[in-house]
Amino acid sequence: MTPATKLSLGCVADDYTGASDLANTLTRAGLRTVQTIGVPADDLALPEVDAVVVSLKSRSIEAGLAVTRSRAAESWLRGRGASHILFKICSTFDSTDAGNIGPVMDALRADSSDSIVLVTPAFPETGRTVYQGNLFVGSVPLNESPLKDHPLNPMHDSNLVRVLARQSKTKVGLVDLATLSRGAEAVRARLAELARGGIGAAIVDAVFDRDLETIGQVALDHRLSVGASGIGLGLARALVAAGRAKSDAATAMHESAIGGPAACLAGSCSQATLRQIANAEKVMPVLHLDPERVIAGREEAQRALAWARDRFGAGPILIASSSTPEEVAALQSRHGRDAAGHAIEQAMADIAEGLVQSGVRRLVVAGGETSGAVVDRLGIPGFLVGAEIAAGVPVLRAVGAKHGDMVLALKSGNFGGPEFFSDALALMP
Numbered sequence: 001m002t003p004a005t006k007l008s009l010g011c012v013a014d015d016y017t018g019a020s021d022l023a024n025t026l027t028r029a030g031l032r033t034v035q036t037i038g039v040p041a042d043d044l045a046l047p048e049v050d051a052v053v054v055s056l057k058s059r060s061i062e063a064g065l066a067v068t069r070s071r072a073a074e075s076w077l078r079g080r081g082a083s084h085i086l087f088k089i090c091s092t093f094d095s096t097d098a099g100n101i102g103p104v105m106d107a108l109r110a111d112s113s114d115s116i117v118l119v120t121p122a123f124p125e126t127g128r129t130v131y132q133g134n135l136f137v138g139s140v141p142l143n144e145s146p147l148k149d150h151p152l153n154p155m156h157d158s159n160l161v162r163v164l165a166r167q168s169k170t171k172v173g174l175v176d177l178a179t180l181s182r183g184a185e186a187v188r189a190r191l192a193e194l195a196r197g198g199i200g201a202a203i204v205d206a207v208f209d210r211d212l213e214t215i216g217q218v219a220l221d222h223r224l225s226v227g228a229s230g231i232g233l234g235l236a237r238a239l240v241a242a243g244r245a246k247s248d249a250a251t252a253m254h255e256s257a258i259g260g261p262a263a264c265l266a267g268s269c270s271q272a273t274l275r276q277i278a279n280a281e282k283v284m285p286v287l288h289l290d291p292e293r294v295i296a297g298r299e300e301a302q303r304a305l306a307w308a309r310d311r312f313g314a315g316p317i318l319i320a321s322s323s324t325p326e327e328v329a330a331l332q333s334r335h336g337r338d339a340a341g342h343a344i345e346q347a348m349a350d351i352a353e354g355l356v357q358s359g360v361r362r363l364v365v366a367g368g369e370t371s372g373a374v375v376d377r378l379g380i381p382g383f384l385v386g387a388e389i390a391a392g393v394p395v396l397r398a399v400g401a402k403h404g405d406m407v408l409a410l411k412s413g414n415f416g417g418p419e420f421f422s423d424a425l426a427l428m429p
């Protein structure tokens with residue numbers, strides 16, 4: 001990256017699919033954006049940009065480590081002139097009472113010296129809205145949504161004021177929709193009132209994009225905000241409106257075809273992904289890994305690779321570890337949640353590495369943790385953002401990858417339409 005580049009916006013994302021979702025939103029809103037994997041090395045050649053999204057794999061790790069890594073990313077971004085940092089979390093507030101949203105927010109807030117931080121996971125385009133501090137996923141509260149069965153962070157409380165207060169050292173307040181509907185000055189006044197009461201974080205309601213625009217405008221008065229792609233949209237629009245980014249200057253991605261074999265990997269067990277896999281079965285060969293055999297050793301990954309190599313000539317293939325909530329729970333009770341998750345992620349990384357060694361240059365991955373394991377193993381340092389496959393999921397072109405030119409799609413578990421895998425491959429010629 002050229003040293004002269006001064007960032008309008010710096011983003012620290014707690015997983016890789018979330019980072020590409022945000023990079024997609026910022027790009028569509030007109031910011032020239034790149035996604036990096038971890039804090040970039042000084043010699044990584046990146047184009048001139050308005051925003052950098054540093055992807056971390058910090059959502060489900062020990063809280064202290066998440067804080068250290070997030071602060072390293074923050075410091076790199078501030079060093080490139082970013083006056084505002086967005087800590088990108090999941091639109092379904094994926095976390096546990098141990099963290100990591102609260103601890104990371106507390107640390108970044110201390111560094112920023114902001115008296116109060118705006119927090120909202122709202123992303124209306126994907127059905128995530130917040131009302132009276134309660135997060136809705138589509139038409140149901142978070143605790144009734146499929147997130148109640150998430151393999152790593154089951155969400156059992158939709159009231160985010162309570163959820164965040166359990167994780168954070170600061171008191172948490174609410175800016176409600178009625179205040180928001182009165183405009184930016186009303187929001188500023190409410191935030192000042194909360195801050196005077198010693199409250200350091202405010203969950204902000206948002207139902208429509210116009211609410212996010214108000215939030216983005218107010219957030220720019222601060223040095224830190226916390227949220228999902230929706231607040232990214234608000235910030236980007238506010239930056240463009242303030243002339244601090246060029247609205248017509250999206251990062252150009254080289255769109256030429258890559259060709260060669262294509263493969264899909266699914267480690268997400270979300271209902272959306274399970275349905276997408278079922279639909280993919282109608283149009284491509286699908287191999288379901290045996291999770292018990294994955295945990296037993298590396299042979300299952302080798303078996304999957306041999307299966308894939310036999311089929312490359314005939315078109316794309318899909319390899320999935322995904323199971324139903326009941327099967328996931330049974331596996332976790334036999335092996336432990338983290339051990340099972342880690343073993344399967346590493347098998348997916350083994351498979352991705354073998355696929356790329358066999359010539360695959362078009363790869364679709366479903367699941368944030370799964371994508372993190374795969375991209376780390378492939379040693380890809382960053383991405384440019386291309387066409388949008390579905391809300392929150394762009395085509396990504398690797399930059400600086402040791403395997404050369406390559407396109408990927410990293411799908412958040414809950415995102416994408418029923419035919420997501422075919423939709424993605426159609427945009428990755």
Ligand SMILES: Nc1ncnc2c1ncn2[C@@H]1O[C@H](COP(=O)(O)OP(=O)(O)OP(=O)(O)O)[C@@H](O)[C@H]1O
Nearest residue numbers: 151267268321323341344345367368369370412413
């Ligand atoms: N059959 C299975 N049984 C138990 N755990 C599984 C199984 N298949 C995958 N996993 C693990 O479940 C976790 C799924 O997390 P991942 O982040 O990849 O998907 P997701 O949570 O649906 O996506 P996102 O974080 O983008 O919303 C991973 O740790 C993965 O290894």
Ligand SMILES: O=C(O)[C@@H](O)C(=O)CO
Nearest residue numbers: 018021090091228368412
């Ligand atoms: O915000 C979202 O829902 C996604 O970008 C994500 O982070 C899922 O892992």
